[in-house]
Amino acid sequence: MMNWKRISRATMLCTTAAVALAGLVGSAHAEDKKFKIYLSLSYSGNAWQSEAANIVKALAATPPYDKQVELIEVISGTDPQAQISAYESMIEAGADGIVTFPISSTALNRVIKRGCEQGVKFFTYDATVTEPCAYNVSYITAGFGENSAQALVNELGGKGKIFLSRGVPGNSVDKRHTDGAMHIFKQYPGIEIAAEYYSYWDDRTTQQETAKALAAHPDVDGIWAQAGEYGAIQALQDAGTKLVPMTGENSNGLRLALANPDMQAKGLKGVSAGSPPAQSGYAFKLLMEILTGKRTLEATNIEYPLPWVPAASVKLCEGETFENGCNAFPDGKVPSSFVTEVFNPELLPELSLLSALEGKPTPGATIQPLPAEIVKAPNEPGINCQNCEPPADLYKLTKIQPTVSP
Amino acid sequence: MSVSEPKGAAFQASADLRRGGGMSRETTNAIIVFGLSILLILGSRFVSPALGSWSQVLTVLMLASFLIVLSFGQGLVILVGGLDLSIPAVITLGGVLATGWAGGGGEWYVLPAILAICGLVGAFNGFGVTVLKIPPFIMTMATSIILASAALGYTSGTPRGASPAAMTALMKTTWIGIPVVVYFVVLFVLAGWLLQSRTVFGRKLYAIGANDQAARVAGVAIGPVTTQAYVVSAICAGFVGMMLVGYANGATLRMGDNYLLPSIAAVVIGGSSILGGRGSFIGTVGGAVLLTTLGTVIAAIGLEQGWRTVIEGGIIVAALFFMREEFFARLRRPKRN
Numbered sequence: 001m002m003n004w005k006r007i008s009r010a011t012m013l014c015t016t017a018a019v020a021l022a023g024l025v026g027s028a029h030a031e032d033k034k035f036k037i038y039l040s041l042s043y044s045g046n047a048w049q050s051e052a053a054n055i056v057k058a059l060a061a062t063p064p065y066d067k068q069v070e071l072i073e074v075i076s077g078t079d080p081q082a083q084i085s086a087y088e089s090m091i092e093a094g095a096d097g098i099v100t101f102p103i104s105s106t107a108l109n110r111v112i113k114r115g116c117e118q119g120v121k122f123f124t125y126d127a128t129v130t131e132p133c134a135y136n137v138s139y140i141t142a143g144f145g146e147n148s149a150q151a152l153v154n155e156l157g158g159k160g161k162i163f164l165s166r167g168v169p170g171n172s173v174d175k176r177h178t179d180g181a182m183h184i185f186k187q188y189p190g191i192e193i194a195a196e197y198y199s200y201w202d203d204r205t206t207q208q209e210t211a212k213a214l215a216a217h218p219d220v221d222g223i224w225a226q227a228g229e230y231g232a233i234q235a236l237q238d239a240g241t242k243l244v245p246m247t248g249e250n251s252n253g254l255r256l257a258l259a260n261p262d263m264q265a266k267g268l269k270g271v272s273a274g275s276p277p278a279q280s281g282y283a284f285k286l287l288m289e290i291l292t293g294k295r296t297l298e299a300t301n302i303e304y305p306l307p308w309v310p311a312a313s314v315k316l317c318e319g320e321t322f323e324n325g326c327n328a329f330p331d332g333k334v335p336s337s338f339v340t341e342v343f344n345p346e347l348l349p350e351l352s353l354l355s356a357l358e359g360k361p362t363p364g365a366t367i368q369p370l371p372a373e374i375v376k377a378p379n380e381p382g383i384n385c386q387n388c389e390p391p392a393d394l395y396k397l398t399k400i401q402p403t404v405s406p
Numbered sequence: 407m408s409v410s411e412p413k414g415a416a417f418q419a420s421a422d423l424r425r426g427g428g429m430s431r432e433t434t435n436a437i438i439v440f441g442l443s444i445l446l447i448l449g450s451r452f453v454s455p456a457l458g459s460w461s462q463v464l465t466v467l468m469l470a471s472f473l474i475v476l477s478f479g480q481g482l483v484i485l486v487g488g489l490d491l492s493i494p495a496v497i498t499l500g501g502v503l504a505t506g507w508a509g510g511g512g513e514w515y516v517l518p519a520i521l522a523i524c525g526l527v528g529a530f531n532g533f534g535v536t537v538l539k540i541p542p543f544i545m546t547m548a549t550s551i552i553l554a555s556a557a558l559g560y561t562s563g564t565p566r567g568a569s570p571a572a573m574t575a576l577m578k579t580t581w582i583g584i585p586v587v588v589y590f591v592v593l594f595v596l597a598g599w600l601l602q603s604r605t606v607f608g609r610k611l612y613a614i615g616a617n618d619q620a621a622r623v624a625g626v627a628i629g630p631v632t633t634q635a636y637v638v639s640a641i642c643a644g645f646v647g648m649m650l651v652g653y654a655n656g657a658t659l660r661m662g663d664n665y666l667l668p669s670i671a672a673v674v675i676g677g678s679s680i681l682g683g684r685g686s687f688i689g690t691v692g693g694a695v696l697l698t699t700l701g702t703v704i705a706a707i708g709l710e711q712g713w714r715t716v717i718e719g720g721i722i723v724a725a726l727f728f729m730r731e732e733f734f735a736r737l738r739r740p741k742r743n
Contacts, residue, residue: 044558046658047565169711198711204654204661208469209705215462216454216706231654238468238578239461335505335566335656357566 034070035096042103052277058355080107097121105172125279137283141377142306145180147399148247155245158404159190160221183395187406206231243267249274253336255328259314272309276341301384303377320352432686435677439692450703470698477672479639487682488542495553497662500647505567505657514572528640532633565657573652615682
């Protein structure tokens, strides 16, 4: 019934004809096969996660990548098992590369190793894995915890009651931040931790948990917060008495508040640092440079620089991008929970607000090459390597010096 | 008087009320949970000297306001023998639409339209439960998944906009030193209690929950009335989404996640039967206040996260044990031996 020979011969003829014809037209790309790249998220639904994903989508749609990449997004939720099966499917589907926010630093190792053996390149952003064949692109090792804790201690003159607003219980990132912060706080006997609570890196949860802590300790002197920090400011405002020195991550709300003279007068001081969604874009561009042969790089841990914006350095942007050293957007342009560190004039000049909010490419932009050198991250057991030794100066301060002695 | 027939308890309770003598089980229950809340607030001074103050009471009422509005709707659904698991998704829907459509400007008239959309979601739940005969927890869970995906698609992950002015005014302003939302909650509780205990609609809900066959024979339109309970629940959840937006000045896609179990727990601790047919909104309000107070006190103790959750769960279990029908029956019945 089916004459396979004939069909295959016809197909071959057709293909040959098509290729020949294309060659005649002159638009022939023998390598016109698009790279199959997967974007694997664990959970979505907060500003940070969706901005990080939007950046990758925007870059994949920016010329010349728009002709070179087929990008497929998969959201697998908070269960490691679901992300393991997502990776499995991607490997089966012949992925060239997987850019991913891994839900666990250890649970995914086996499937990643299997993928590496099949030639798949794994690039993690922000969160990391300890499997050595993966490329980790993360700011985690850059010392958010210890630097922000020292900044808070400096503001408080080395003594006072503080709250710790942490992230997700049991998460390796939360643990690394808190360990770094505690390394500093423990040196100052005058610092008393009045309340410690988990806020799940979420504004609203932070606001409610901080409100509860304030009910018990209205005399708090400072707050050390991870992402969600804008909720802590709002809880202080709801209580209506005063603002206090605090640290937090990169929400536009915190940056505007730090630079606001009225809030400064009420006692708000501090620094905005923390996790940049821009890491995902850097990871994706590195992956593409390797795939397109522009860069040779063996699997390694790459450190993304820690954003560091004290109140005095907050500068409003006029337009849709970070230019002239600006690092926050005017009120009303973005929601207060918007994470501003989606841009990086050096690494990601292609991006604008449109990219971060909607995943659309900036009109007229083309992909610019990355700087040649990368910064290698130090070893951190359980974070980016197994059975390894951390450096002796793991918690060394890089952004700030103590102004009060313990 | 003996209460041996749980089915008859609701009618027994109303009979008590009509006679004006004796206290119904619901009333006793409500008094107990409120008493516990007050004891807890006063006793919490031992935990931290700042607790037990007027400002803590206001913090508790502010945080409890979300749960009170939510558990009114959940309470009606439980009353007719159902369960509404779509609450977190509808909270997110209300919040996301409020910031997306009405945020920033003063377009308060969009808010009722959003509540109407949430009501439609409730009608969809009711339709599935009463017409398609899908078990309530499966139907409402399915609705929840559909809505969560719709919200993710609508926002592409990042809800835009800010809080509508009307909601900011409700959640952030004070009048004579008391947050406006506290006055609102008092009015809401009064209206909710009237609707549940003093209207024909409320009576019908009790009748369906107690015995739907009997209610049908008595001429209650089971389908429409049950559906109305789901509609009210969804409207309440949508409104809580708006309240949260006013409170936190923005929406997130996970804003409703932490409210599902508390909304059920408040209803049950407040003395309602999880099987339907029995309960009072005043008891539920007490349950909501008790749970919230508990949260603030446990937060003040400064325990590890794990222990906090263990204690909260333990207290809920204990509360349920003591609120059981048998326990009350034993209290009321003089021992004869």
